[in-house]
Amino acid sequence: MDAIRNTVLETWMTEHGYSSNSLAEAVNQAVERLSGRVGGLDGSSVRAWKAGRVSWPKSLTRNALEDVTGLPAVALGFVPRGRPSPAPASPQQEEPDMKRRTLVGGIAAAAAAAAAPGIASRRRIGMSDVNRLNKRFAEIVASDHRHGGQLGIEERAAALADEALNLQNTGSATQRVRSSLYASAAAFRSSAMWAAIDGRRYDVAKAHMREAQALAEMSGDQAIKFRIWSHAGTMYRHMGRPADALAANDVARNLHLTRRDPLFASLGHARQAATLGLTGDTAAVQHALGCAQDALARATSDLARPVWMAAVRDGAELATLALSAHLRLGSFEEAESHAHRSLTLLHPRMQRDRAINSARLAHAQLGQGDADAATATAMKISVEAAVRHARVSRMLQEFGAALRAKAPGSATVRTWTEHTTSWRTAA
Template sequence: MQRRDFSLGTAAIAASAAIGNSSSAAGASRRVGMSDVARVRQRFDEIIASDHRHGGQLGIEKASGRLADEALALQGAGSASQRVRAALYGAAAAFRSSAMWAAIDGRRFAAAEENLRKAAEVASMAGDQAIQFRIWSHAGTMYRHMGRPGEADAANAVARRLGIVRRDPVFSSLGLARHGAIHAMTGDRNAARRAFRQAEEAWHRSKRSDDAGRPTWLVAFYDEAEINSLAMCAYLSLGMWADAESHGHRCLASLREHMHRSRAIATARLARAQLEQGELEAAVATAMMVPEDSAAHHPRVIGMLAGFNARLSTIAPDSPRTAMWQDHAQEIKEKRR
C-alpha cells in the first residue's frame, strides 16, 4: 500500500512541477492564458486515468489536492481574462472533486467531506455547471456510502436541478441512476426500478448525439455498464438477488477495458448476488476472479470480499468451496502486508 501511494505521489510531484513551471512562465510574462489552462487540464486527464486503474488510493487524493492548489496559484501568476480565470477555478474544482472521490472510494469520509467543502466553494467561482454536477452527484454517493439517505437524496437533488441536466441526457441519466441507488437505501423498490428505467431511456436519447463538448470525466466512465453497476448495487441492498445478478452480468459484459477498478467492484458484487441465491460453486469461482491487486489494496473491494467471506462461512461453513475460498483469501491477505 505504501509503495502504491509513493508511486502515485511521485507522479503527482511531476505533474505539480509541470503546472508550477507554467505558473513561473506566466509570472514572467505577466499574462496567464488558455495554454496554461490546457496544461492544467492535461494533468486532470492523468488523474482520471489513475483513478480508473487504482481507485481509492490516498496518493490519488493527495495528488488531486496538490494540483487543485497549483491551479489556484496560477490565478496570482499574472494578468488573465475572465474566461481564463473561470477556467482555472473550474480546473481547481475538478481536481478537488477527484480528491473527494478518491477519499470516498477509499472510505476516508472525513477527508471526503472536507474536499466537498473546498470543491463547492471553488466551483461557485467557476460558473461551470458540469463540475458542479460532478461535485454534488459525488456528494450524494458519499452520503449513500455513509448510510445517510436523507442527505444523499438532498445532495443528488442539487445536482439534478442544474440546467445542464435538462440540456444533456447523459447528465440526466447519471443523476437518475444514482438516485435509483439512493431509493434502494430506503427500501423503495418501485422508485428504484422507475429511476433505472428512466436512466436507461435518457441514456438511449443521448446516443442521438456525439460526446463533443462533454467533460472527460463523464465520457471516461459513464455508459450502460455504469447504469447496470448502480442497478446491481441497488438490487443487492434491496435483497433482489436475481435482479442484481442479471445486472451484474450485463455490467461486466459491457465494461470498457480501462475500467479496472469498476470491474473488480462489479465482480465482487456479482459473487455476492450468486451466493445469496445458493449458487455456491459459481459464487466462489466469481469471487476468485476479482483481480488480486484490487482484492489486496482497494478499500471498497476489501470490504466487499470480507462481507462475502462472512456470508459464505455462515451459509456453508463445512463446504470444500468455503475452504477453497478461505485459502485464496488468506493468500490475498498476506499480499496486503
C-alpha cells in the same frame, strides 16, 4: 471614408479562442454583472467591431468588454470618437499596414498591462495553461479508473488543485481564463474528494467537498457542480445516510445542465436509483432506472463532455448503478443480470470498477444460493484489488462472512479460506 478592419481585436480573439458568438455571450454576461440588465449583443455585433464598422462601442459595452479581456478598449484596436482614424491603405500598402497595426496593437496591449500596478513582472495566463491542467486532470481520472481510492491519487489531485489556484496569482488573465482555472481547481479537488470516498476516508472527503463546492461556484461550471454534488450523494450513500444522499443527488439533478444534456440527467436518475435501493422502495428504484434509461436513449454524441463521463456514454455506469440498487433491494437475479451487463460494457482500463462489480456479482450469486459459482467469481478478483482497495476489501470480507453463514464447514468455505490466506503475503 471606408471602415478600417480591427485586426488587433481579431488577433486577440484568435489567441484566446473566442468566436464572434462566444465573445458576444461573454460580454453580455459582463453587461449583466455591471448593470443588472441582460446584454443584447450577438455575433453580428462582434463582426461589426472586427470589420471596423463600429470603431468605438457604447460606454457600458466597452466597460464589459474590458472586464472580459482585462485590457482597455484602445489596446484592443478601438478608436475613440473624435480621434482621427488612420487613412485607408492603398492596395499596395494594405498587407504591410495590417501587420504594422497588429504589431502596434500588441505593443499597446503590453504597455497597458505594464502600466497596471503590480502587473509589470507578471506573465499572461491563457487557455494554453488551462489545457495543460486539463491533460493532468485526464491523467488523474485514468489513475482512478485503474487503482481507485489510493491516498497517492488523492494527494496528487489536491496538489494540482493548489497549482491551478496559484496560477491565478502569477499573471494577468481574462475572465474566461480565470473561470476555467477555478473550474480546473474544482475538478482536481473533486477527484481528491472521490479518491477519499473510494478509500472510505469520509472525514477527509467532506473537507475536499467543501473546498470543491466553493471553487465550483466561483467557476460557474455546471458540469463540475454536477460532479461534486453527485459525488456527495455517493459518499452519503456509502455512509448509510440515504436522506442526505437523496438531497445531494437532488441538487445535482436540478442543475439546468441536466435539462440541456440528457446524459447528465441519465446519470442523475441512476445515482438516485442506487440510493433509493437503501430505502427498500422497489417501485421508486424501478421508476428512477426507467427515467435513466429513457434519458440515455435521448442523449446524442455531438456534445463535448468531460472525460469522466466516458462510462456514462456507453451505458456501463447505468448498469453498475442498477446492479448496486438491486443488490441493496435483495433482487439478486436482477442484480446478477446487471452485473454481467456492466462487466461486458466496462472498458478494460476501468479496473477498479471491474473489481467492485465482480464482488457485487459474487454477492448476487450467493444471494441466489449458488455458493460455488459465487466463490469462483470472487476468486477471479485480482489480489491487488482485494488487499489494496478499501471498498473491494470490505466487500470481500462481507462475502466471506456471508459464505460461511450459508455453507458452514463446506469444501467451498475451505477453498475460499485457503484463497484469502494467500493474500497475507501481498498485503
